[in-house]
Amino acid sequence: LSEKLDKALHVLKGHGSITEVNVAETLKEVRRALLDADVNFKIAKDFTVRVKEKALGQNVLTTLQPGQLMVKIVKDELTELMGGDAEGLNLSGNPSVILMSGLQGSGKTTFSGKLANYLKTKKTKKPLLVACDVYRPAAVDQLHVVGEQIGVEVYSDKGNTDPVAIAQAGIAHAKANGFNVVIIDTAGRLAVDEVMMTEISNIHKAIQPQETLFVVDSMTGQDAVNTAKAFNDVLNFDGVILTKLDGDTRGGAAITIKSVVNKPIKFIGTGEKMEAIDVFYPSRMADRILGMGDVVSLVERAQEQYDEVEARKLQKKIAKNQFGFDDFLKQIQQIKKMGNMKDLIGMIPGAGKMMKDVDIDDDAFKGIEAIIYSMTPAERSNPSLINASRKKRIGKGSGTSVQEVNQLLKQFNQMSKMMKMMQGGKGKAMMQAMKG
Ligand code: GDP
Numbered sequence: 001l002s003e004k005l006d007k008a009l010h011v012l013k014g015h016g017s018i019t020e021v022n023v024a025e026t027l028k029e030v031r032r033a034l035l036d037a038d039v040n041f042k043i044a045k046d047f048t049v050r051v052k053e054k055a056l057g058q059n060v061l062t063t064l065q066p067g068q069l070m071v072k073i074v075k076d077e078l079t080e081l082m083g084g085d086a087e088g089l090n091l092s093g094n095p096s097v098i099l100m101s102g103l104q105g106s107g108k109t110t111f112s113g114k115l116a117n118y119l120k121t122k123k124t125k126k127p128l129l130v131a132c133d134v135y136r137p138a139a140v141d142q143l144h145v146v147g148e149q150i151g152v153e154v155y156s157d158k159g160n161t162d163p164v165a166i167a168q169a170g171i172a173h174a175k176a177n178g179f180n181v182v183i184i185d186t187a188g189r190l191a192v193d194e195v196m197m198t199e200i201s202n203i204h205k206a207i208q209p210q211e212t213l214f215v216v217d218s219m220t221g222q223d224a225v226n227t228a229k230a231f232n233d234v235l236n237f238d239g240v241i242l243t244k245l246d247g248d249t250r251g252g253a254a255i256t257i258k259s260v261v262n263k264p265i266k267f268i269g270t271g272e273k274m275e276a277i278d279v280f281y282p283s284r285m286a287d288r289i290l291g292m293g294d295v296v297s298l299v300e301r302a303q304e305q306y307d308e309v310e311a312r313k314l315q316k317k318i319a320k321n322q323f324g325f326d327d328f329l330k331q332i333q334q335i336k337k338m339g340n341m342k343d344l345i346g347m348i349p350g351a352g353k354m355m356k357d358v359d360i361d362d363d364a365f366k367g368i369e370a371i372i373y374s375m376t377p378a379e380r381s382n383p384s385l386i387n388a389s390r391k392k393r394i395g396k397g398s399g400t401s402v403q404e405v406n407q408l409l410k411q412f413n414q415m416s417k418m419m420k421m422m423q424g425g426k427g428k429a430m431m432q433a434m435k436g
Pocket residue numbers: 102103104105106107108109110111188243244245246268269270271272276
């Protein structure tokens with residue numbers, strides 16, 4: 001989608017002034033792009049009509065930079081279409097009960113874990129996960145694996161085949177043990193059917209959750225909208241979770257769902273890792289769809305993960321020229337914690353497209369890590385010790401070549417120099433520029 005829109009808007013961005021014909025032409029492209037991204041026809045049409053009205057109303061034709069104004073109008077309108085402001089969760093109950101619904105494979109179990117992990121970091125929340133997918137024993141195990149990974153307790157009852165009873169018992173368990181949020185993971189099927197709808201509806205009636213969330217795979221396009229409608233008819237759910245919005249996934253579902261079921265999208269899933277969860281901000285999504293990247297999300301995520309104390313320690317070390325490979329290793333681990341490299345790069349404006357065909361994953365660091373692990377503590381803190389024979393030994397130990405060791409040392413030196421510079425006056429200016 002973004003590529004198409006980019007092209008359409010490019011026409012305007014380039015021109016100093018435009019004609020009405022030009023606007024019409026551009027909007028035709030915008031509409032086509034929206035349709036290609038599985039946005040419902042009527043919505044796409046209404047959208048372009050509204051943009052045109054606004055554009056003409058604001059005298060786009062006579063302004064100095066009509067292209068930019070058009071981009072802004074298109075962006076604002078897209079934002080509005082996706083829901084305006086970000087909406088949070090209702091966590092008023094004690095415990096607050098959150099019910100997950102959606103098709104099999106949509107990402108319910110994964111998102112249950114992500115949400116528990118997300119809430120856990122807010123110091124006042126103590127979540128409990130409840131496994132109500134009674135059809136596949138593997139589903140219960142999957143939730144246990146997730147729970148272990150994030151250090152959140154999972155309530156399950158493997159002999160029991162009644163999901164309503166399990167949900168109720170789970171909530172009772174939470175009450176008795178001081179959990180203040182209960183996340184109920186349920187079974188889905190591959191397509192909408194009556195058995196699934198009856199079951200989720202029964203659970204919903206019995207436990208009366210504060211939040212009923214509909215989880216949907218954003219890669220399923222127009223189908224996602226139909227499924228959303230079916231679930232909403234039965235559950236009247238409170239919010240939508242859009243999963244698998246990794247990298248350059250199409251945003252069409254996000255645009256349509258809100259207008260069809262009139263429910264806010266609350267969170268997005270952007271990868272398989274437990275950290276790959278973001279609050280859904282319509283304006284950021286609009287930026288992303290329009291190919292402007294999502295620098296705000298990126299900066300926020302980096303800040304969240306980055307431990308302030310560590311940062312200060314590191315700064316001192318850099319200032320005193322004591323930055324070594326151990327610190328470097330820590331930084332790599334920090335980066336990995338932020339999520340998949342591809343997810344992160346996808347958020348940098350322009351980079352998403354550039355890197356689309358490049359396969360970057362966490363393995364990118366494997367060689368580097370191996371080399372550092374093969375260094376002695378003395379070598380790590382004082383890299384200048386590493387002479388030719390040490391290089392040979394490190395190469396052998398890490399299964400890499402002397403050239404690779406050399407390359408890492410060279411990069412490390414460059415990085416150290418750069419960090420030293422950042423410490424000076426230039427650093428502040430650079431950070432400021434990054435924040436925009
Ligand atoms: P459920 O059947 O609804 O419980 O779906 P799961 O949580 O088991 O997810 C189905 C598959 O989608 C799993 O392989 C997940 O790892 C994957 N998945 C879930 N969310 C995301 C996401 O945001 N991005 C990506 N890339 N994969 C996801």
